[in-house]
Amino acid sequence: MSAETGVDGPGIVIVGSGTAGATAATTLRARGFDGPVTVIGAEPGLPYRRTALTKDLLAADLSEARIALAKPESWAEKKIDVRGGVRVTAIDPQARTVTLDDGSALGYRALILATGGQPVRPAWLNDVATLRTRDDALAIRDRLRESERLVVIGGGLIGLELAASAAAHGMQVSVVEASNRVVGRVVPPVVSDYFASLHASHGVRLRTGTAASSVDAARVQLEDGTMLVGTVVAAIGALPDVALADSAGVSVGPTGIEVNASLATDVPGIYAAGDAAALPDLRTGQPARGEHWFGATDQGKAVALSVLADLAGEPAPSFVDVPRAWTIQYGVNVQMVGWPAEDGEISIDGSVADGDATVFTHVDGALVGAVTIGRAAAARAARAEITEALALGSTV
Numbered sequence: 001m002s003a004e005t006g007v008d009g010p011g012i013v014i015v016g017s018g019t020a021g022a023t024a025a026t027t028l029r030a031r032g033f034d035g036p037v038t039v040i041g042a043e044p045g046l047p048y049r050r051t052a053l054t055k056d057l058l059a060a061d062l063s064e065a066r067i068a069l070a071k072p073e074s075w076a077e078k079k080i081d082v083r084g085g086v087r088v089t090a091i092d093p094q095a096r097t098v099t100l101d102d103g104s105a106l107g108y109r110a111l112i113l114a115t116g117g118q119p120v121r122p123a124w125l126n127d128v129a130t131l132r133t134r135d136d137a138l139a140i141r142d143r144l145r146e147s148e149r150l151v152v153i154g155g156g157l158i159g160l161e162l163a164a165s166a167a168a169h170g171m172q173v174s175v176v177e178a179s180n181r182v183v184g185r186v187v188p189p190v191v192s193d194y195f196a197s198l199h200a201s202h203g204v205r206l207r208t209g210t211a212a213s214s215v216d217a218a219r220v221q222l223e224d225g226t227m228l229v230g231t232v233v234a235a236i237g238a239l240p241d242v243a244l245a246d247s248a249g250v251s252v253g254p255t256g257i258e259v260n261a262s263l264a265t266d267v268p269g270i271y272a273a274g275d276a277a278a279l280p281d282l283r284t285g286q287p288a289r290g291e292h293w294f295g296a297t298d299q300g301k302a303v304a305l306s307v308l309a310d311l312a313g314e315p316a317p318s319f320v321d322v323p324r325a326w327t328i329q330y331g332v333n334v335q336m337v338g339w340p341a342e343d344g345e346i347s348i349d350g351s352v353a354d355g356d357a358t359v360f361t362h363v364d365g366a367l368v369g370a371v372t373i374g375r376a377a378a379a380r381a382a383r384a385e386i387t388e389a390l391a392l393g394s395t396v
């Protein structure tokens, strides 16, 4: 019998073994929950660092041991049952059970959906590769090693990291971006320009403001008729994995699985965290979804605290989610905090051209976002200031 819960029987089941799910599991244990904790992950193996997949892809050691989120033995030591290569296919919220694709079923007291996301794959992509999993990365790497050219569709963070990986190894790289600047959703124009010149200085040919009109795994034809040849990889965004939640009657909106500030869904006993979850935006209250490592990790921690509070009959804490993300390209560390792409007043401390700067975004006199280039530590201070400006204190 569990000393913490006072009952035998179902424990906490987590769907998804990414950072949100894995962090939720370890936080439950760190906070003293001693009932059963089961993490079910559709990908084979143990939880790993997805962020490693694009950093120096051609040379990086992507062995399971190298990119593991935690020492393999630590899961058993913490009595966390991680089941890799198994998918949850159905949830029965009344009976509080989940069905697995190995034919088994599992009861739960609380269920955490940490199902992450999937690359956007419109039909026009045909057989073009996309990158989300370790298997995807290994397959892309095999192809790149036999190729001299890479064509990336999509100038977001993942596309640019991939481009940097290949350019740093002497490959000829083109990046096609439909909008008129790269990483436009997350950074202000001055930082887009910085990324563009950083890539240009490494020989990458950026084609912004033009869309691919026809593509396959080995070539991209642009709207103006230009043909780009090479290994083609598309990185045009990700969609939250909401099908399971939806089928269980959990509220799902266009942004993801809708949760309150404590990461609880509208179905009792079911919670969501990470890239799949849409939380109330701190400024607007509207459901908003992040797609960044720190956010998913922070939410994994926060959802565990909410579950424990609910099980104990105590008020669940609110999660304060001022976004933070990072990227590394050609060895330059860039951090983004808050909402730096907002339409606001831009000010710069340092020199963007020299790769040593903080770019601040103020709206109505308040700091809403910042991007640090080559100064990771400054991001922390900026995030604290944004949090303060929102008149909120972090509960995690």
Ligand SMILES: Cc1cc2nc3c(=O)[nH]c(=O)nc-3n(C[C@H](O)[C@H](O)[C@H](O)COP(=O)(O)OP(=O)(O)OC[C@H]3O[C@@H](n4cnc5c(N)ncnc54)[C@H](O)[C@@H]3O)c2cc1C
Residues within 6 Å of the ligand: 015, 016, 017, 018, 019, 020, 021, 040, 041, 042, 043, 050, 051, 052, 053, 054, 086, 087, 088, 089, 114, 115, 116, 117, 131, 132, 133, 158, 241, 244, 273, 274, 275, 276, 290, 291, 292, 293, 294, 296, 324, 325, 326, 327, 328
């Ligand atoms: C290549 C790449 C590089 C990145 N680099 C950075 C970076 O440098 N900085 C940054 O801030 N962010 C980065 N990100 C984003 C970051 O990795 C994600 O935000 C984070 O991994 C999200 O974690 P998650 O646990 O919510 O979801 P995921 O990591 O997607 O994990 C969800 C897991 O749930 C599993 N699953 C889904 N449905 C089921 C089911 N029904 N049954 C069982 N399992 C299921 C999936 O297979 C998956 O393994 C990167 C992302 C990618 C793809």
